[in-house]
Amino acid sequence: MIIANTSLSGNNSRKVSSNSIRDFTILKNFNVSTHHSTNTVIKEVLWQPPLINWLKCNIDGAAKGNPGLPSCGGIFRNHVTDMIYCFAEPLGTASAFQAELCGAMRAIEVAHNRNWKNIWLETDSVLVVLAFKNLNSNVTWNLRNRWNNVKQLLTQMNCIMPHIFREGNQVADILANVGISLSSLASWYNVPNFVxxxxxxxxxxIPSFRICNS
Known part of the structure; x- marks a missing residue:
């Protein structure tokens, strides 16, 4: 299957992408091999559980406007994919990046408070991943104290933070968007119906699929 005319714009481009992913999924289910153009590829995005004795927390941030009404959310799951804890939190006024970063910091604070020592954080924000790779990164003044405290907490735990495409981060994305409508931090120990x-x-x-440039 060849995806043609990747320069289409607007609704036409989205229709091509949607139809292509649907066709690709059908062909995959019938074990039919596909051949893509050199300009676009369809990537399979699959959420992976953590190792035994580790917890994985997918995190995300949302902002209506930039800056605007921000929020963050996250979900902790164990090696058998059971949910341990999830949260959604409104944040006041912040940029999209600050919302994503607050989601990561909240996850680390939650893990520390519950004595969870082995944490796999996963985010679809490249900027947040880069910030955690370089803990000496400068953050905005309003988050600086919290950021410094989180850096101290990280010295007491094992933590990794790879990037995942947003198609594999859907649960955290939903939680973050729910947080916009809340008045304070909310948390759950059972899977909320909305996720x-x-x-x-x-x-x-079950994988999701993403169209990317090769």
């Missing part, structure tokens, strides 16, 4: 479909998709190992 159940995406949660089950991850649990069953």
């Amino acid at each position: 159940k479909d995406s949660f089950v998709k991850n649990k069953l190992g």
Whole structure:
């Protein structure tokens, strides 16, 4: 299958992408091999559980406007993909990056408070990944004290933070968007109904697909 005319704009481009992903999924289910153009590829995005004795926390941030009404959310799962804890939190006024960063910091604070020592953080924000790779990165003054405290907490735990495409981060994305409508931090120990479909998709190992430039 060849995806043609990747320079299409607007609704036409989205229709091509949507149709291509649907066709690719059908062909994959029938074990039919596909051949893509050199300009675009379809990547399979699969959420992976952590190793035994580790917890994985997918995090995300949302902002209506930049800056605007921001929030963050995250979900902790164990090696058998069961949910341990999830949260959604409104943040006041912040940029999209600050919202993403607050999600990561909240996750680390939660892990520290519960004595969870082995944490795999996963985000679709490249900027947040870069910030954690260089802990001496400058953050805005309003987050600086919290950032310094989080850096200290990280010395007491094992933590990794790779990047994942947003198609594999859907549960955290939903939680972050729910946070916009809240008045304060909310948390759950059972899977909320509003994320159940995406949660089950991850649990069953059902992939999502992303069209990328080669």
